Amino acid sequence: MSRKAGLPRRDFLKAMGAAAGVAAALPPRAEADEAIKRDHGKQESDGQGHGAAQRVTPFQSPLFFNSVEADAVVALVDTLIPKDDVGPGGVEVGIPTFIDRAMAGAFGRGARMYLQGPFAEGTPEQGYQLSLTPAELYRLGIADLNNWCAKSYGGNHFHQLSPSNRRLVLEEIESGKVEFAQVPAGVFFQLLLQNTMEGYFGDPIHGGNRDKATWEMIGFPGVGDGYIETIETYRNKKYFTNPKSIQDLS
Amino acid sequence: MATRLKPVDIVIVGLGWTGGIFAKELSDSGLSVLVLERGNPRDTFPDFLAPNIHDEIRYAQRHELMQDASRDTLSFRNNASQTALPMRQLGSFLPGDGVGGAGVHWNGQTWRWLPWDHEPLTRTLARYGKKAIPAEMNLQDWGISYDELEPFYDKFERLCGISGKAGNLRGVKIKGGNIFEGTRQNDYPNPPLTQSYAGELFEKATEGLGYHAFPCPSANASQPYTNPDEVAFGQCNYCGFCERFGCWSNAKASPHFTLVPLLAAKPNVEIRTGARVLKVNLDEAGKRAKSVTYANARGVTFEQPAELVILAAYTLGNTHLMLLSGIGRPYDPQSGEGVVGRNYTYQINSGATVFLKKDTWLNPFMGAGALQMVIDDFNGDNFDHLREGFIGGGNIYCPSYGGRPFGFRPVPAGTPRWGTKWKREVVDHYHRTLFVNNQGSVMAYRHNYLDLDPNYRDPFGRPLLRMTFDFHPNEKRQADVLADVCVGIGRAIGAERVDRVGAPEKYSITPYQTTHNAGGAVLGTDPNTSAVNRYLQSWDVSNVFVAGASAFPQNSSKNPTGPVGALAFWAADAIKNRYLKNPGLLT
Numbered sequence: 153m154s155r156k157a158g159l160p161r162r163d164f165l166k167a168m169g170a171a172a173g174v175a176a177a178l179p180p181r182a183e184a185d186e187a188i189k190r191d192h193g194k195q196e197s198d199g200q201g202h203g204a205a206q207r208v209t210p211f212q213s214p215l216f217f218n219s220v221e222a223d224a225v226v227a228l229v230d231t232l233i234p235k236d237d238v239g240p241g242g243v244e245v246g247i248p249t250f251i252d253r254a255m256a257g258a259f260g261r262g263a264r265m266y267l268q269g270p271f272a273e274g275t276p277e278q279g280y281q282l283s284l285t286p287a288e289l290y291r292l293g294i295a296d297l298n299n300w301c302a303k304s305y306g307g308n309h310f311h312q313l314s315p316s317n318r319r320l321v322l323e324e325i326e327s328g329k330v331e332f333a334q335v336p337a338g339v340f341f342q343l344l345l346q347n348t349m350e351g352y353f354g355d356p357i358h359g360g361n362r363d364k365a366t367w368e369m370i371g372f373p374g375v376g377d378g379y380i381e382t383i384e385t386y387r388n389k390k391y392f393t394n395p396k397s398i399q400d401l402s
Numbered sequence: 403m404a405t406r407l408k409p410v411d412i413v414i415v416g417l418g419w420t421g422g423i424f425a426k427e428l429s430d431s432g433l434s435v436l437v438l439e440r441g442n443p444r445d446t447f448p449d450f451l452a453p454n455i456h457d458e459i460r461y462a463q464r465h466e467l468m469q470d471a472s473r474d475t476l477s478f479r480n481n482a483s484q485t486a487l488p489m490r491q492l493g494s495f496l497p498g499d500g501v502g503g504a505g506v507h508w509n510g511q512t513w514r515w516l517p518w519d520h521e522p523l524t525r526t527l528a529r530y531g532k533k534a535i536p537a538e539m540n541l542q543d544w545g546i547s548y549d550e551l552e553p554f555y556d557k558f559e560r561l562c563g564i565s566g567k568a569g570n571l572r573g574v575k576i577k578g579g580n581i582f583e584g585t586r587q588n589d590y591p592n593p594p595l596t597q598s599y600a601g602e603l604f605e606k607a608t609e610g611l612g613y614h615a616f617p618c619p620s621a622n623a624s625q626p627y628t629n630p631d632e633v634a635f636g637q638c639n640y641c642g643f644c645e646r647f648g649c650w651s652n653a654k655a656s657p658h659f660t661l662v663p664l665l666a667a668k669p670n671v672e673i674r675t676g677a678r679v680l681k682v683n684l685d686e687a688g689k690r691a692k693s694v695t696y697a698n699a700r701g702v703t704f705e706q707p708a709e710l711v712i713l714a715a716y717t718l719g720n721t722h723l724m725l726l727s728g729i730g731r732p733y734d735p736q737s738g739e740g741v742v743g744r745n746y747t748y749q750i751n752s753g754a755t756v757f758l759k760k761d762t763w764l765n766p767f768m769g770a771g772a773l774q775m776v777i778d779d780f781n782g783d784n785f786d787h788l789r790e791g792f793i794g795g796g797n798i799y800c801p802s803y804g805g806r807p808f809g810f811r812p813v814p815a816g817t818p819r820w821g822t823k824w825k826r827e828v829v830d831h832y833h834r835t836l837f838v839n840n841q842g843s844v845m846a847y848r849h850n851y852l853d854l855d856p857n858y859r860d861p862f863g864r865p866l867l868r869m870t871f872d873f874h875p876n877e878k879r880q881a882d883v884l885a886d887v888c889v890g891i892g893r894a895i896g897a898e899r900v901d902r903v904g905a906p907e908k909y910s911i912t913p914y915q916t917t918h919n920a921g922g923a924v925l926g927t928d929p930n931t932s933a934v935n936r937y938l939q940s941w942d943v944s945n946v947f948v949a950g951a952s953a954f955p956q957n958s959s960k961n962p963t964g965p966v967g968a969l970a971f972w973a974a975d976a977i978k979n980r981y982l983k984n985p986g987l988l989t
């Protein structure tokens with residue numbers, strides 16, 4: 153839980169580049185190197201020398217995604233929330249793990265959704281009307297995304313595109329310019345964005361927001377605190393404590 | 403074939419605020435009372451303990467304490483030309499499920515509705531004349547005045563330990579309270595919560611504009627409290643995990659600790675959980691309820707005979723059960739006749755996002771579900787509507803509910819939704835953004851209604867409830883006019899930037915708005931325009947009473963729980979003191 157616990161992490165990050173800190177339990181250096189060797193996919197260069205550094209690896213042990221899907225999820229998350237001078241990137245705080253666990257569990261399986269037919273498209277005001285669970289939507293959506301990228305970018309899957317092309321693809325999907333073969337691209341993107349933000353801002357107990365890095369970035373003190381006095385004494389004063397998560401207090 | 407069980411005197415469907423109040427009040431009669439709750443038992447210990455309850459993903463995003471749409475949902479369309487489609491996951495509103503109902507995960511904003519809200523038809527005609535009422539609006543009086551209900555509002559405030567400041571105590575107007583409120587005989591049982599910095603800024607700005615700010619009456623207790631039933635409350639510690647969560651310190655009034663333990667101690671009351679009532683069974687003439695059929699957690703059905711049936715499910719569940727059971731005539735929007743499903747209403751939101759100067763520290767994570775400052779200057783009939791061109795009004799407020807980081811990420815309009823620029827704006831504005839919101843009333847209209855869906859069924863084989871609803875020009879005008887008021891307040895606070903949020907074009911089932919659904923089984927004095935009389939008694943099946951916000955003939959801008967609780971006490975009083983002595987239609 154403490155960031156000191158994972159000493160290999162710093163070396164690992166150095167070796168893998170910004171986008172690599174995926175697994176919840178970090179692999180030792182040798183395994184990380186091995187993972188680089190295994191990742192034999194091509195990588196576009198964006199002309200800024202970022203190609204190799206942005207290389208992504210599958211999760212150490214995904215519960216739901218296969219290795220192709222895992223590559224896509226890592227690249228998607230890295231594009232939506234890159235590591236930058238503002239704060240941590242989505243991959244390094246474990247969002248792919250968050251999404252993977254969510255898809256393997258009740259949410260991904262649509263446990264609390266009404267999924268009986270008949271199915272019809274409906275109006276935007278009528279909301280989600282697909283027959284798919286979230287996990288099924290990811291599976292088909294990622295396949296669609298990779299096929300679309302392969303057609304538009306010389307056979308490359310999404311994770312093999314340069315960072316700038318990945319951004320472009322997501323901007324086009326978001327603005328409704330892209331049609332997928334199997335699922336509505338916009339609906340897939342909306343779910344991906346929602347889950348990405350959940351993983352970034354939610355409690356680390358779910359696999360994202362590792363080391364409470366996101367909470368530290370925005371100045372959220374975390375859980376279990378009370379402000380019975382400070383709500384008055386800290387009016388218009390900065391209040392900051394090291395954030396606490398559920399596991400810190402359990 | 404359902405197993406027939408031993409008869410009881412009174413069966414109550416649902417164990418939220420209304421079911422709990424009826425059970426407690428009616429158990430005094432010594433009659434046997436059985437409460438059937440579809441969900442699970444739950445209690446502060448072990449279900450709502452910190453830190454595990456402070457999990458935004460589990461409770462706010464995955465709705466763990468709420469209705470499970472795979473079992474209970476409805477279909478929706480904006481108008482009758484469309485085919486209604488199922489609400490496949492929760493969104494616009496979040497009904498409860500399990501012991502305590504939505505009373506476990508509410509904010510705790512506990513209002514007495516304005517006197518105007520109880521008789522809007524009479525008062526609108528008196529002040530503006532018939533021309534002020536749009537053609538398709540079904541504007542109706544309750545048949546109970548505020549003054550008649552006042553003692554019952556008081557009872558509910560004491561049960562919940564409401565923290566607030568009176569603004570009209572026995573006719574004396576008090577600065578700092580809501581001077582527009584109806585006359586109250588007693589002050590609140592507890593003083594107001596400590597305001598946040600955002601609330602303080604709102605208070606100063608609105609005072610400067612000539613408005614009258616006051617603290618929202620709160621069921622988050624400002625100090626330790628013991629209610630008249632000797633139930634002890636903790637003190638709210640402003641943890642910011644309130645609405646959508648259970649309260650770990652019993653500072654937020656909830657039926658699960660204020661009522662359920664009292665019921666459990668009574669030998670003539672039984673609570674049966676995992677008992678989903680599927681139907682009320684009537685006699686051959688359809689004039690008298692004989693029993694209810696329910697499915698237990700395993701889906702096995704039972705027939706439970708009873709002399710008296712109280713429907714105390716959520717608003718939508720009450721209307722659904724009435725339609726499924728043939729209690730009262732279903733509403734037909736073509737002819738305008740029939741009453742069950744008529745006058746379904748909601749609320750409308752608008753407002754302003756107010757970005758303050760850099761180095762302003764609002765500490766948004768310090769909050770409580772009912773921590774907010776409010777003005778009522780644009781509510782009810784507290785201003786001249788003729789000039790504005792609409793009926794009704796808004797509850798304009800500045801909330802400090804907590805800055806839970808998934809849900810609270812204000813950024814200026816036009817900011818991308820992801821990427822570095824997005825992240826920079828989130829970090830830049832987290833500590834210095836407040837909201838000035840309008841929660842607006844919604845009147846009833848001929849073509850907004852509830853009925854049974856012809857295409858979709860629930861897992862128990864019953865047709866889903868079908869909602870046909872959209873916003874009308876009267877409400878959109880109100881939301882737009884009051885959005886401008888919100889913007890004005892934002893500017894007066896001294897903002898660096900104010901983003902206006904105007905009226906929605908159409909109602910959508912997707913984004914969360916409010917869990918303030920109302921109507922469908924409305925009360926009144928005319929059986930042609932109301933499903934229940936002023937004691938919440940079915941006009942047609944006199945041993946069935948229907949409690950909750952389903953009874954509101956139109957929706958106020960205020961949160962519903964106050965009048966829901968008051969009406970439950972009012973109707974329980976009528977049953978206890980009059981109906982049980984002489985069963986039949988109360989007049």
